Amino acid sequence: MLDERERLKQLDKIGMFDLIYKLAEQCEEAVDIAESAVKGLKFHNIVNVVISGMGGSAIGGDLTRMMAQDSCYIPIVVNRDYHLPSYVDERTLVIASSYSGNTEETLAAYNEAKEKKAKIVAITTGGELKNKAMADEVPVITIPAGMPPRAAIGYSFMPLLVLLEEAGIIRNCTKQIPGAIELMKKVRQDLEPQIPEDKNPAKALARRLYGKIPVIYGSQGLTDALAVRWKGQMNENGKHPAFFNFFPELNHNEIMGFEGEPRLLKMMEVVILRSPEENERVKKRIEITSALIREMVSGISEVWPLGETRLERIMYHVIFGDYVSAYLAVLNEKDPTEIDFINTLKSRMKD
Numbered sequence: 001m002l003d004e005r006e007r008l009k010q011l012d013k014i015g016m017f018d019l020i021y022k023l024a025e026q027c028e029e030a031v032d033i034a035e036s037a038v039k040g041l042k043f044h045n046i047v048n049v050v051i052s053g054m055g056g057s058a059i060g061g062d063l064t065r066m067m068a069q070d071s072c073y074i075p076i077v078v079n080r081d082y083h084l085p086s087y088v089d090e091r092t093l094v095i096a097s098s099y100s101g102n103t104e105e106t107l108a109a110y111n112e113a114k115e116k117k118a119k120i121v122a123i124t125t126g127g128e129l130k131n132k133a134m135a136d137e138v139p140v141i142t143i144p145a146g147m148p149p150r151a152a153i154g155y156s157f158m159p160l161l162v163l164l165e166e167a168g169i170i171r172n173c174t175k176q177i178p179g180a181i182e183l184m185k186k187v188r189q190d191l192e193p194q195i196p197e198d199k200n201p202a203k204a205l206a207r208r209l210y211g212k213i214p215v216i217y218g219s220q221g222l223t224d225a226l227a228v229r230w231k232g233q234m235n236e237n238g239k240h241p242a243f244f245n246f247f248p249e250l251n252h253n254e255i256m257g258f259e260g261e262p263r264l265l266k267m268m269e270v271v272i273l274r275s276p277e278e279n280e281r282v283k284k285r286i287e288i289t290s291a292l293i294r295e296m297v298s299g300i301s302e303v304w305p306l307g308e309t310r311l312e313r314i315m316y317h318v319i320f321g322d323y324v325s326a327y328l329a330v331l332n333e334k335d336p337t338e339i340d341f342i343n344t345l346k347s348r349m350k351d
């Protein structure tokens with residue numbers, strides 16, 4: 001079924017597969033946009049960074065946190081809420097990231113940042129966020145409109161790296177971008193719809209997850225945000241329930257759930273997002289956990305990224321997971337772009 005291009009066209013009305021394919025070019029364009037938008041932008045005496053956004057726009061912040069953790073000496077926190085942490089003040093850099101520019105939580109956080117006199121930068125296509133930022137003379141990185149926010153991860157993530165490096169807050173990240181783009185261009189060749197399932201690892205994994213509940217495990221600091229991304233993409237693109245957790249934390253609680261009801265456990269297909277950078281103790285935990293739960297669950301799959309740098313590995317996991325989620329949509333006979341429940345929820349929130 002997955003190889004029928006016609007069927008895919010019927011389901012994939014906006015062209016999610018094309019958007020995923022073009023993520024590499026999106027990243028290239030995002031870097032150009034961000035470089036010209038932030039040239040010369042300097043902030044003095046910044047003691048913490050808060051990236052405020054929701055869903056697909058928050059993930060770029062999480063990925064930035066994972067990129068920065070070895071080279072950044074101030075905290076970078078991702079805020080998915082109406083309110084900002086109470087420590088935010090004039091020495092905080094708040095980055096308000098909303099693709100549409102109309103997400104109410106992000107707009108509320110922007111207003112709070114202004115009240116607290118934080119330094120602010122907005123990343124958006126337009127909407128109310130851009131209007132507010134322009135009126136407040138807040139720098140805006142304006143990204144191209146017209147796609148579902150979750151498909152615009154290149155536009156939300158790359159500018160964060162460019163901006164924070166230009167501001168002297170992170171180091172050695174943007175130099176990894178060209179390699180990551182090259183890798184995505186290579187990897188996508190094997191994951192495209194015309195590649196049959198026996199040669200296409202994304203289709204094969206989607207097939208294993210179909211009819212099961214994916215439980216995506218990452219490891220803290222390396223793939224935890226990617227587990228969140230995979231889960232979110234399976235939900236939004238795939239219309240598929242999915243859950244995530246990460247090592248080592250899950251060893252201290254979630255593992256006990258595997259002593260539970262066998263019928264429920266057999267519905268779970270565990271996917272572990274690996275990284276060659278995992279420390280020895282985490283590696284050992286993953287091995288022991290897999291051995292303990294293998295017979296209880298429906299199956300365990302491991303995804304090892306290609307790539308030499310942290311950014312290459314991150315983008316490998318992003319593009320691979322995006323394809324898996326889109327193939328899950330096909331298997332579930334759903335349009336990967338539609339988000340009816342979210343739209344219903346938003347309209348009921350207006351009542």
Ligand SMILES: O=P(O)(O)OC[C@H]1O[C@](O)(CO)[C@@H](O)[C@@H]1O
Nearest residue numbers: 054055056057098099100103149
């Ligand atoms: O980037 P935006 O436009 O703020 O949207 C954030 C999130 O909200 C949604 O639009 C759903 O409400 C998601 O699809 C998206 O990832």
